[in-house]
Amino acid sequence: MTQPTPPQIALTMGDPAGVGPEICLDILADAELGEVCQPIIYGDLEVLTHCAKTTRRPAPDPTRILSLTSGLSFNPGTPSATTGQASFQYLETAITHALSGQVQAVTTAPISKDAWHAANINYPGHTEVFTSLTNSSPTCMAFFSQTINASLVTVHLPLREVPLTLTTERIKDVIALTRQALQQQLHREPHLTILGLNPHASENGLFGDEESRLIQPAIEHQRSLGANLSDPLPPDTAFLPSHRKQTDGYIAMYHDQALIPVKTLAFDTAVNTTLGLPFPRTSVDHGTALDIAWQKKANPRSLREAILLAAKLTEFAPPL
Secondary structure: OOOOOOOOOEEEOOOOOOHHHHHHHHHHHOOHHHHHOOOEEEEOOHHHHHHHHOOOOOOOOHHHHHEEEOOOOOOOOOOHHHHHHHHHHHHHHHHHHHHHHHHHHEOOOOOOOOHHHOOOOOOOOOHHHHHHHHHOOEEEEEEEEEOEEEEEEOOOHHHHHHHHHOOOOHHHHHHHHHHHHHHHHHHHOOOEEEEEEOOHHHHHHHHHHHHHHHHHHHHEEEEEEOOEEEEEEOOHHHHHHHHOOOOOOOEEEOOOHHHHHHHHHOOOOEEEEOOOOOOOOOOOOOOOOOOHOOOOOOOOHHHHHHHHHHHOOOOOOOOO
């Protein structure tokens, strides 16, 4: 029997001033990954070559790099408008190629939101770019790992805007996207734990009404479609070991409600993904780590896990 061709994964280099170039070099040197996928770096050959010399890594294979910029002037550890524009170009090209079928998935190394702002790129993060450039709706940010899975109803918002942004429809959409993704991975109906917004999940209305007014109606609607869901649980106890054993995925109302437990329990292994896109998209669960950039201190484990999940989610991937 002919073995399936490993899927091609577009791996964006991220901000050149951060740890992206280093961990991309580590991926290029990872022979085992070649058995399940073909990562192609969307970045800058000159930057990667310079980074390899600086960090005493093997020189990169030019045939595995789509070099989209050249002559960049920047200092490692210091993002700028130049590095922000470059990282956005890598991302934009990868999305275009994924939409046209030239690659089967996209995995992203970290970008600097400050650098994007300096370059007048008006997106708060990767998720919003993928959603916009693919014309996808609805989408949501989710994190998957062997320890904990969580999806976010709202993402990059000031905390004061979260209760003003929550809607029953949005909560229903995130539940549906998460349920579908976990059905694909687990091959069964997942149990989802729904987190309340307020302390003690409002204590029967004492500390707010979002649980009864917005969250519970979304739960009841999705239950009518067969979803296995909890009622809104207090976030301060929902992540105890006894609850985690019964939970396949969490639905969080805002960013830190999910990211604090995810990064505490699975910092190096959790994978950031965007649900609802026409192709798999995954990412590391950490930032640019500017304080250790280009010092041979960066750990590529999260990026490796992200690439493996991207490969697993493609219909072309061989069994893992």
